[in-house]
Amino acid sequence: MQFLIRLTLFLWFAFVSSTSQAQNPTDWLFGRFSELAKYQFPSSGESSQRAYRNYGFQVAMTKDSSKRGDVLTYRALGELKYGNYDRAFTDYEAAVKLNPRLAGEVGWRYLFLFRDYARALAHLQAFDDRTPNFDDPIDDYSVNYLKGRAYAGLGDHENALKAYNLTISQRATRLGMEWVDYRYLVARGVSYLAQKQAVEGLTDFDMAIKNYPKSVMANYHRGRALEQLGRTDEAKTAYRDSRFFLLSNGSFERDYYYEQPDAAYEEDIEEALARLK
């Protein structure tokens, strides 16, 4: 929850920074006055030397080791924004030692922001082992989805599929298939394709499109599945749909901080269409 608050604050700062050029300068300055009133602590919502120093002070002054760990993860996120990866890494590792509960959060940072799949998997597994047989949430993901991503990043699609199956089946049982995150279905479909199981992959992509019809990557990978099955005309249509959504959405699929690992890009789509001419 605290991470989400900090993320929101950061996004607000980024928004203010990026839009400040277009505003009337007095209005912008007036807006700054309002912003200044919101933040009581020097570290709120920013990455800076001031924040780094203040977090260091907080760490030194906090007796509770688990809270010290929390503070270190805030500081690490600021350092990531700064591009100080060595300092971010040091803080994340120290945070997990102080508070093992943070292994999940740190695992997903390694996964998406560092693309360090082996280290991510170790942390995610440690987090998952704390509550076996339960698909714990980590921010807005589930631990098994993230584990699947880490396995897939390492090229181990067999284990990736096991992890995806677990999270997708639990969600489908609990909420119904229509409430399964389309990104999970695309991820599993991509691993099926890597295992040359195009039929299973196609089923996942169809379901993903049902849950989010405008997905560029779901349509693109559906095209790949159809191509593997020799259904060339349908594959072409899927690729064209993918291109249409890429152009109409204005971008490929990404989170604010990182690209979706299965994102489809313009050059991939054009290459696929050229291949099927």
Next chain:
Amino acid sequence: MCLFTLSLFYSFALYAQPLTGRWIGVHTEWDLDSFCPLPAYMDFNPDSTWQLGLVDESAAPRTGRWGMEGRVLRLDTTHYAPELVSLQGDMLRIGRVQPMLFRRFRAVPMARETVWQRLAGQVWQSDSVQYLIAADGRVGLRNRKTGAQTVHYAQVLAMDKSAFLVIRGSGNGREGNIRAFWQVMSNEVGVIKLMGGLGSNVGTETLRWVRPLAVNETLKPTGFQTCANCFAQHLANTFVGMNEISKRNMFTLFRQRYQPINVPGQSGMIALKFVRNCAGELGVVELQELDDNYKRRQFDTRITDQLRAIVRNELPGNLFGANEPRHTEMVVSCIFRLVDGRVTDIF
């Protein structure tokens, strides 16, 4: 100790009376070592009206009401907790995250035309900087120690019968934010005294006349210069950068051009970062080189030189697509993962 604490409390304590009057902006403290001049004024009027305006009057001022409720300052509808506002003598600091610093305004009557006539076409210097001021407003700021020069535009503004020297923009145009904002405190033959932000505080800068500016003296930057002068915040942040589609094109180019070297142990990660200014020029390429355990290391120069060369030689013409705003500055950053000299991932 008790007396000290009391005196500290009273020096910070806010009351309506001391705030009444005009305050002039000094700077916004973006970070501990990064300050951006604040060419604004703020009026706390006794009738509880409040006005915030820009010294260059480029936009209409904002008005509202102000008041003190206990030790809480209220500006219009915004309430500042006591610890967010501090008053020390004639200095007013608002906020704790990227705070803004104001000083009490003292009018020093002076005609701006007279100040400009004295400055223009001349070379002046402070203890650390030489000001080469052309008659058309261009100004070169030359570091006296290193000789490094940046180019901007200067103008003298008037407010409350006082004169303000403003240096803004870059060699690429007058547009852009402020590099320096000074109130002219005295204007005598050979010596001009200015007041404004000096580091983290307020100070006086004394300009002494050096010589007339030679007619053929070139006012050009000696190196890469950003068009914006208050760019540190953006420079720092690697997540606010170029358009993602352009970034993909850049990755493709790196993959095509990078020639792998096969050297065991050349593994880890290289974070690359540079700035492109509004004129499309590329700044210094910074590399952060880390091993597999995120400890600083040095990679083989055949790798690092190659990455720098690709940026220098290949990117300028290929960097941005049609969808990219070309006249804004941006940070370009990416990470290379390497195994034994081969690039295994770029993101």
